[in-house]
Amino acid sequence: MLWAQWRLKRERRTIGAMIAIYCRDHHRASGLCGACAALEAYASERLDRCVYGLEKPTCFDCPIHCYKREQRETVREVMRYAGPRMLARHPFLAITHLLDSQRPAPERRPRRAPRPAP
Numbered sequence: 454m455l456w457a458q459w460r461l462k463r464e465r466r467t468i469g470a471m472i473a474i475y476c477r478d479h480h481r482a483s484g485l486c487g488a489c490a491a492l493e494a495y496a497s498e499r500l501d502r503c504v505y506g507l508e509k510p511t512c513f514d515c516p517i518h519c520y521k522r523e524q525r526e527t528v529r530e531v532m533r534y535a536g537p538r539m540l541a542r543h544p545f546l547a548i549t550h551l552l553d554s555q556r557p558a559p560e561r562r563p564r565r566a567p568r569p570a571p
Contacts, residue, residue, distance in 0.1 A: 457507035460553065461500060464509075467546045468496045468528075471535035474542060478534070492531070495524055511554045 476482050476489035485493065499519050503509045518525060539547035 461507065461509065463546065463549060464511075464553070465497055465500060467539075467543075467550050468500075469493055470543045470546055471531055471539060472496075474535040474538050475531040492524065492527055495520075496528065510556060511550070514554060514556075516560075 472489050472493045473485060476485050480486045480489065482489070500509070503519065504517060505515070509515070512520075512528075520528060536547075539550070
């Protein structure tokens with residue numbers, strides 16, 4: 454249980470670090486610009502509301518896409534840019550994120566309970 458909570462906390466740090474790298478290099482902001490801060494808040498909210506809870510897979514391996522289309526495309530762009538740079542700037546977060554992606558994804562959960570057979 455504690456390991457899973459720590460993993461989710463680390464996942465928040467990872468997406469935050471990726472957004473910070475992207476924002477610094479693209480928006481030339483000393484901190485996060487408004488759009489990047491909103492994206493980080495959105496990603497954090499999605500982590501909080503994940504249906505898999507503490508068993509959450511990496512978003513790439515998740516069978517449920519909970520991000521809205523626009524935010525999903527923005528996060529993909531951020532990850533494409535920041536991902537290769539993470540190893541130099543945040544090696545621990547980068548390596549543990551790669552290790553997390555090797556975990557098998559949980560089975561897709563049904564949205565509601567199946568109806569009983571007549």
